Amino acid sequence: MWKRWLSLMVIGFVALLGLFAYQAQTTSWQSSLLDTLPADANPYHRAYQSSQQPNEQQILLWLQVPAQDAEALREAVESGLLELAAGQPEITPNSQLALAPMLDFYRKYSGSFATPADRQQLRNAPQHLINAAQRKLQQPAPVLVDITADPLLLTQTYVEQLPDLMPGFSFDAPFYVREGANYELLVALTSGADALSQSESQQVVRKIEQFTNGLQQSFDTLELARSGLIFHASAAADQAKAEMTWFGGLSLVMVVLLFILIFRSLQHLLFTLLVITVAGLVGFSVVMLLFAEPHVLMLVFATTLIGLCIDYVFHASIAASHGASSWRAVVPALWLGGLTTIVGYALLIFLPLPLLQQLGVFMAAALLCVLVLVIYLTPRWRSWKAPAPGWQRLHQRIAQSYSFNQSALTPWLLVVLAVLLATALLYQHQSNDSVRQLASSPASLLEQEKLLRDKTQVYFDADVLLINGDNEARLNAAYAEIATLLPQWQQQGLISRWQSLFDYVLPPSQQQAVITAQHALWQQPEGQSYLQWLGIDTPQPDIAGLAEHPLYSLFVYPMAQEQPAADAATGYIGVVRLAGITDRVALINELQNYPAVELYNPLLQASSALGEHRQQLRIWLAGLLLIAAALLSWRLRRSAPWPQRAFISLQVIAVITIALSAALLVAMFTQALNVFHWVGAILVLVLGLDYGIFCASDVRREHALQAISLSALTTAIAFGALSFSATPAIAAFGSVVLVGVLVSALIAPCIKPSQTASGPG
Template identity: 45%
Template structure:
């Protein structure tokens, strides 16, 4: 291909890339929720719950404590600042589950129809005098009457109001604020709710900034006021800030060191510019292929795809060094470059067979980006100006390393490279332990966790992540079924706030019998009213959207368990099931981990056969088999050693295996280049430089405070280090063709 035709071809490729991205990017709907990345192997009711709004993700609680002052003083200060906060931040509002005044009008409208089960049983037992006496005592007491007496003479609904779930036990409600006094300590709770998405980074930062301003405003009124925070939004904000800080320090320092090393070795800003440009273009091709594959890619795919940076830099460095040593070195490199690239591409293409959308997207991105990188390197480098050779000091270092490895090869037993990986694999399998908990995905600052635990211990504001899902064909059927579950577990569901129609009918009919009795007639005469005429009605409670969800052809009712409460199985109730979203997410991560394990095993086997067929094609069959087996052994040793060492600090999880994936594909490249026709010192110049940049860039992640990121970084650091130490011990197959083309 002539230089002109190559330029035309590249311009056509870039034009198609720009046109494709311009068309696909506006249509893309990026997914960021973990639920979007999980497999869809859930029941219909579980999927309905996962797609519904979960109150724990939206609720937050702020507490203030002060000693030596009255509750009224602190409450007045807090109430004033809450009004300012709600005015400044429209996405915040008072928590519905604790704001009883917000739905008091509903109970006034349905007065007389709603009665506690205890009062219904008293009516059924004919305890008319006791009920009438209770109503008269309440009417004659200072306590305000909250329901119309003409509609509910026995004030059954007022007593029903008192039986509603108390999420703030021990606290007194004051217009949505809760306070209590413990000795000289006064505490005021502010339960709030977010109207938007608590996991949206931009919205989270804005809301948390307003909340912290609110906390500061209250604490500035008196130095003795202390505060506590609780809620997912605070953890999401802390996680985002922590990630930003780690990216700034780890990413910035490692990038600075990597650029310094590249500039020192190559002494050319142009080579650095070329590397970054090729990385950007190849990544864009990978993104375009992913957008064609899926219109809803997941952001986690981009996180996992960062391994492409190391592979791309590896190819470019090999290309520069080969070009700097002349045409024969470049000619020797090209087959190895394509062999290493296509073997890795085939491995990533295998991910398309995994029934997990996230891994399929990763496979498409990596395969397209790697193919683009290899193609661009082989097309563009030959007609660029001949690059400078690496620093003389760097070349001498690699020549000494080659000489040292040659001496070591003569001293080592012939089968040591087979025995060592077998031993590490056996130990790894024997000691294997895994932990797929989603809690490894993030970690919160210790002070925030302490504040969270304090509030969870002193209130019932939050529910357990485990829920009971009740399904029904109609709204009333699902409410009826929910009431049966509520009775068994004393949990909180829609029937805790609104009884089913059948219970309303019972209460109305039993009251009618009371009003027709002599005691009832006398009571109505005492009140000076006639007997109310009531009918059971189907109405939507203001809190219904917190518990009831219509879904396709069924209704779903969510029964929420209090913290520390566990539900048993429902063998006699096939329409009810226990579901824990955290356990489900952890199980899904385990499924991803197992898929990654299978993928690594298949790629290991595939790499051996591909290398056996294509590596050093001019060599004798015995020598080809030996070289292929040595490359395979080094790959296996690198991956197994990295996982074995990582397992010493914590059980293996998905992110360990993602790191192992990166180690495997890099080890394939290192092994292919060491076993190919390249002069060994030239290959080591590129391999050591690539490994150094990878160790700096990804090894820094080992020090992350997020366990998942640290796990990834640790495996990459150990695996790449083992690979780069053992790859030079691979012996290339000596043939006449190799000797003829070898660069001296």
């Protein structure tokens, strides 16, 4: 019979593995924080976000040497660029900044573009423009435009006044240079390496580092800074790897040592690993079955399964090692603890946030699997070895000590302490949902970014104006209207800088006005005389289609391309990049008359998403506490009268409240609370619930304490190590789990035992 079940289980496991492997291949995982937002998020935001995640890497290098080394540095960089371009992944100068396509565009549409000053002169004093053009034509400088379409050289003047792509630097393809006492060189590079591929990104960083290290060896006086998302991603990957090696490795060694010291065998460890593996596979398979695009952040939160799984295995195996009666006593507690936790996680499905829904499904499915496996397999596993005698004696003494010190007031003290700490938490509560907590770039990289920001003005803030339109014509009209307001807002001090499509082109209506005004001039005697001097007929300039401009795709995005789904919003979005917003509220007020325009900041949006998650988790935790109180009052120690059950339930809830409040208050010493603290609080709550249930159940107290202390120690070691992480978000999670679980384990035995389970037995 047992063998038949085992065969069935092996077949089931293989089938599960197959299902998991198939789904893993077909599932695409989301990684953007905005993907964790509810599905009804603004489609324009989503389109903008999609447009900002090109599958390529942008890199900017800044190099500075004393002026006498300029030529040598230039030669060294040029030869280095050849090496960067060779081999895979290819790293080449950024062609978006090339001059030739821009010149071709303005040459093609000569006579259609004019500066505001020239447009005014064209209306009021055209003879000045004729004189200026004649003077320009006799200068020994190149003529960039088609003179037959633009005899007044209006478009040449327009081109000369275009904003620099790299302000302060002159273009010396493929570099931007600035000469003075020092020679500064800016190199804009791009790589086709997949941003999501860690290995390709690491290769790009290695190639760049080899290149810059070579330069530093050749030039003692070289100052160098680099900027690019890829460096931060690579640093984060290196740091995660180092943390995984040290924290993960050390905590794993300590947990294994603990298992061996206490159980003197690997039996428990192997069983735990088996249960976690199967439950993990079940959880992931169900998530991939129900969600088309699960989020990678769910994987991080899903690690809490380990702590719960260890807890159930210990309780079950220790009880089983003490004989059939102990096993029978633990089973109801296991079901109650497990099912309460499963119900709690299942409630997450009703929250409107996809990430938490996915977590709820994963944990509910995986925990159900854990519970079934533990309750079914534990009594059938070959005989369980009892914990070391010293461990048993220690917990016997601890149980006696708790029992000895307990009085009739103890439960009330627990309740009072819970109320006091919860009040202190509410009173002291500080939160910070900034998305920057997710980043943990090394200080040197941040300094280099800052240096590059100071040296160049190519960087804008994350703030943008998003303009939408049903079609291109409407979008361009709305965009052009907003573009005319930008100088005004700058004068009002609302913004310091901007970058807009209309810094580089004129709207078709203004182009038409320029052409019409010139045409009127050519009908006048002074215009005709000038054309005769040149020997040409009346010019016929063409109006430029905005989409033809080489920079158009940096400012306007078609919605349909970004959202191919059936419910995709149609139309276009335009982007104005902003820097130095001084008064956000005033700027939003200015935009109130323009319904098609919105001030948008993806970082603030992502931070607000995190804040939303935090709020939802708080509500969920409070709801789960209430449901747990109701369930425990109903099911815990069913033989006892209702008031006693309610009183025990109240103590369990008090233990959880004390642990949660203490952990969050301690965490606030180092940083304001964020969503990751509350994710840690989930684990504290469900483990505290289990500890409370086992202490309040019929399980012998010293047996319960053996499992609780072991569970708390392993969880605290494994997750507590994360509190030393350099990434604030991970450290937040780790610190809450560390303090919360230890406090739960210390306080739970204070729950006043029932008559049958009290004392050392």
